Amino acid sequence: MYLSEDEQKLIAKILEKDVKLLKPKYSPTKGFVYDIDGEIGLELSKFLSLANGLVEKDFLQRKFYKKIPTCPNCGSQRLLFTFVCPFCKSSNWSKGKAIQHLTSTCNYMGFESEFVDNVCPNCGQELKSARIDEGGGTLSLPVDYKVYDVYYKCNSCERFFEHPAVSALCLDCSVSSDFDSLNWIDLYTYEPSPALQKLESALFLTTKIKSELVRRGYTIKESQLLGKSGLPHEFDIVAAKGDVQVAIDVSAESDKKQRDLLLSGYVKSQDIENTNYYFVSTEGLTQEEKKITETFNIKSIEKIKDAKEILDKIEDDSSQKVKSIEKQS
Numbered sequence: 001m002y003l004s005e006d007e008q009k010l011i012a013k014i015l016e017k018d019v020k021l022l023k024p025k026y027s028p029t030k031g032f033v034y035d036i037d038g039e040i041g042l043e044l045s046k047f048l049s050l051a052n053g054l055v056e057k058d059f060l061q062r063k064f065y066k067k068i069p070t071c072p073n074c075g076s077q078r079l080l081f082t083f084v085c086p087f088c089k090s091s092n093w094s095k096g097k098a099i100q101h102l103t104s105t106c107n108y109m110g111f112e113s114e115f116v117d118n119v120c121p122n123c124g125q126e127l128k129s130a131r132i133d134e135g136g137g138t139l140s141l142p143v144d145y146k147v148y149d150v151y152y153k154c155n156s157c158e159r160f161f162e163h164p165a166v167s168a169l170c171l172d173c174s175v176s177s178d179f180d181s182l183n184w185i186d187l188y189t190y191e192p193s194p195a196l197q198k199l200e201s202a203l204f205l206t207t208k209i210k211s212e213l214v215r216r217g218y219t220i221k222e223s224q225l226l227g228k229s230g231l232p233h234e235f236d237i238v239a240a241k242g243d244v245q246v247a248i249d250v251s252a253e254s255d256k257k258q259r260d261l262l263l264s265g266y267v268k269s270q271d272i273e274n275t276n277y278y279f280v281s282t283e284g285l286t287q288e289e290k291k292i293t294e295t296f297n298i299k300s301i302e303k304i305k306d307a308k309e310i311l312d313k314i315e316d317d318s319s320q321k322v323k324s325i326e327k328q329s
Contacts, residue, residue: 003057003236008203010050011059014192015200022051022190024065031077032068032187044185045075051190059196062188069182071170078171079182083164085154091167098151098160101127103144109160111153120145201282201305202252206236208307209248209280213239216311221245227271235268238275244318245275254283262289266296276318280310 003011014022017036024032034047042050054060070077084091100109101120108122118127128143153160166179210220218239224232225247237248249265251258262279269277281302285293293300301313 003203006046006050007054010047011054011196011199011203015196015203020191022060024187024189029078044077048185048187051188055190059193059199060190061193062190065187065189068185068187069168070185071168071173071175072177072181072183073175074170074173075183076170076172079168080171082167082169084167085152085157085159086161086163086165087159088154088157089165089167090154090156092155093164094153094155095150096153098148098153099127100146100148101125101144102146109151111151112147198252198254200252202236202250205252205280205282205305205307205310206250209250209310210237210239212307212311213237216315217241218246225272225275227268228273229271231271233268233271235277246278246314246318247272247275248278248280248314250280250282252282254286258283259286259289259292262292262298262300266292266298269298276314278314278317280304 013019013036019036022034022036024034027033031044033044034042034051051060051062055062068077069079071079082091083093085093094111097112098109099112099115101107101122103123103125106120106123106125108120110121114121115127118129119125120127127145129140130143132139132141148162151160151162152164167176168179168182169176214220218241221238221240223235223238225235225238227233235247236250237246239246239248247269249261251261253261258281262285265277265279269275277299279293279298279300281289281300282305284303285300290300292298299317301310304310304313
């Protein structure tokens, strides 16, 4: 399976440090970040893109951690939240128990302290209550007024409201945003999957093969080749020496995934020119997979984990192809 250079680096760091759980940490200067001993250093959105890509490839498992807001202008997590009047956006407000006088001629609302002796400060009428005897006690229920245990009043525009609105000031770009304008990012915790342990041997072997290719005079090239169809194809290794170019895929799988990789390799190999394709399986091929290689003439190398031995076989095969071409010419 093709992995980008950044994906390989992230996996290598996870394996190197034997990470069991990758959890975001909060930094006062950056917001939430993911790091392994402070060594990853990737911008959050780039890390999430890499990690979630590895989840899709079954190398990491994830669980929802929390949702965080970001500035809609610059993307910063460094936000200062203030609570403001929903009408005039002032943060100068008061909180208390409020009463609303509900009559045909008065609809005044004010804090409880304004209703001295239960008299409305606006119309001068006494608030009416009904007394009900219940369970040996007496209850007083409002008749022409309503009580709000917690309510807010703006000291700037003098309007009452049930809840303050939320305003977020970005500490990086100084733009203020209301709550509905904020962007949101889902954060996850990540754990290595069983498939990652299989991948470890494939990545290790891939690195060894690249080193051996360089030692033998090959140049490691971009792992993406443009096919005759115009479509790009990704390989684990692409290397060239003189007129010989090889493309190699390395698999540590042993189930349906390897068969799919093998078939994908065949499709890719049919679309590229002047390149010898090889499929390396560290765990070996099943009888079905061997039949596929024979049917489609896929050059495979199996159950060999020594880079030098693998390269010996590849160079022997490449040499035979060159000799065959020379005889034909």
